Amino acid sequence: MDILQKEVLYPKDVIKKRVQELAGTISRDYEGKELIVIGILKGAFIFMADLIRCLSVPCRVDFVRLASYGEGPSSSGRVVMTKDIETSIKDRDILIVEDVVDTGLTLSFLVNWLKERNPHSIKVCAFLDKRKRRRAPFEADYVGFTIDDGFVVGYGLDFNEKARFLPDICVIKE
Ligand code: PRP
Numbered sequence: 001m002d003i004l005q006k007e008v009l010y011p012k013d014v015i016k017k018r019v020q021e022l023a024g025t026i027s028r029d030y031e032g033k034e035l036i037v038i039g040i041l042k043g044a045f046i047f048m049a050d051l052i053r054c055l056s057v058p059c060r061v062d063f064v065r066l067a068s069y070g071e072g073p074s075s076s077g078r079v080v081m082t083k084d085i086e087t088s089i090k091d092r093d094i095l096i097v098e099d100v101v102d103t104g105l106t107l108s109f110l111v112n113w114l115k116e117r118n119p120h121s122i123k124v125c126a127f128l129d130k131r132k133r134r135r136a137p138f139e140a141d142y143v144g145f146t147i148d149d150g151f152v153v154g155y156g157l158d159f160n161e162k163a164r165f166l167p168d169i170c171v172i173k174e
Contacts, residue, residue, distance in 0.1 A: 006170040023054030035059040043099035046156035047127045062087045079109040089119045099156045100128040104138030
């Protein structure tokens with residue numbers, strides 16, 4: 001039973017167009033190179049799957065599992081890694097793919113974690129950017145949409161593990 005009251009913020013056709021635009025920009029920026037695309041589980045899996053299929057540069061993929069602790073709409077500020085990458089990234093060009101930047105703590109943690117392994121470059125592509133809630137001064141290199149401080153679900157994003165499967169990005173109504 002669907003008990004979440006929600007309204008569509010970005011429908012799937014708008015999402016598809018924006019993903020194609022992002023992939024076009026990224027493909028131009030990395031022309032002639034091979035990317036290692038690292039997705040942050042779980043939220044990024046749908047966006048990453050769509051994005052890499054629109055790239056015109058080759059890529060390899062890997063994943064980390066990070067969670068900012070606590071259920072519900074606010075983060076405690078503690079980032080926990082339960083799965084690391086399995087690929088060597090030394091001297092490689094890395095693109096981290098994330099569903100949403102919120103406080104910025106998750107991505108700040110991951111960028112610092114990966115820098116220790118001496119990649120050639122690291123950039124971040126986030127589908128959504130909630131700028132108003134930053135606690136770490138983090139800027140993504142590629143952003144799909146900048147949004148206000150609502151609680152969004154769908155296209156990989158969850159509310160207590162519900163609603164990741166929705167094809168649209170929706171806002172939960174108070
Ligand atoms: C969410 C989201 C990002 C992170 C962003 O993950 O998917 O990874 O929080 O928050 P931050 O910028 O405040 O750190 P969550 O911990 O809910 O896990 P999930 O990806 O499995 O949903």
